[in-house]
Amino acid sequence: MLLGAGGGAEEKNIYLKTSPALGLLRPFDDPVNISLLVTRADGRPVEQGRVAIVLDAPKSGAFLSTDFPVVEGSRLLELVLPLRQGRAGWRYLFPIRGDYRLSVSVVGADGEAMAKNFVIPVLENRTKWLWLGLFCAGLFLIGFIAGRIFTVIPATVTKSWLLLLLGAVSSVSGHDGPSSIDNGATPSTALEITAATVGKPTRLRWRGADGGTATALLSLSITHLEKHKTVFAIDNVPVDKDYQLDFHFPDGAEYRVNSIAQVPGQMPLRSEQLVAVTGVEPPMTAQVPALMFFVAMIALGLGVGRFSKTLAAR
């Protein structure tokens, strides 16, 4: 999917391309290949320059939240990538549904700057809506049965014992994400990662060996260890002494940060660091609406159950 934007004194155009296409993006599904193409007015790519990228999460919904409410409306990613033949790209795993705001600032080799904002819509997984529907149907059924039991028809007085049990919630394997505050990272000469906490971006810094005298091609990836998914990656980005970016870890789990720096004529410099992200409990303002919604489903079932029994008795 290509989205284009033009403007600025130099009449540059910025195109955004995602793979999968924009309408097919789902949260925590697969990492999305995002690429930017910057061209001049005549269509030729801008050979040199850099793009500053800022990605902001969707804002909170009106009533029900997503499963990561702390992430909503926060800054997710902030980095600078060099343009190579007018292109810059990275991979990213969108954590929640909603409309993401991508701000792109292009600075060409001539110093001319141009900025443009893009909106990246991410729809919720249909499977989750299906599970939510089934869960609500189950709550409604519980309420329906209780409503029929609680409704006593005088001609046929029945014992109104509470027969329902609420132990039907099936348990599945829980996640093994640690909740420790410690940043359980192993010392590394190339990677510096500040303490990671959900709710705010974490600074990741890569430093070249011995001060980085030569330009290196840096590949950096962040992997969610529990889900075995790459949540962010850049490939072969030319960097000098060091490179840094701000990344917002969306949940309190363990991540692995890998970096490979290739310098011509030298062995690749590999670094790996484990990051135990400190989780943040979601606020009650995000939890209460969902609980109210579920209780309302049961109440609706109660009402319908009573109505059905009353109707049948007539």
Add this chain to the structure above:
Amino acid sequence: MERTLVVWLGLSLSERISFLIKSGIFLSLCGATLFVALASSYPVVHDTLHNVRHALAVVPCH
């Protein structure tokens, strides 16, 4: 249940009031159960139902 209340309060409850009382108690129990299952931070409960929370799309988790 409502008979216990009737005896205790010395009142005569209509069927509608009885239904409302039973429904209120029932909804309270359901709400408390849902809170423990889907919103509490007890490690055992949270870890057991972590995937369920995320699977429901609208239940917040950390």
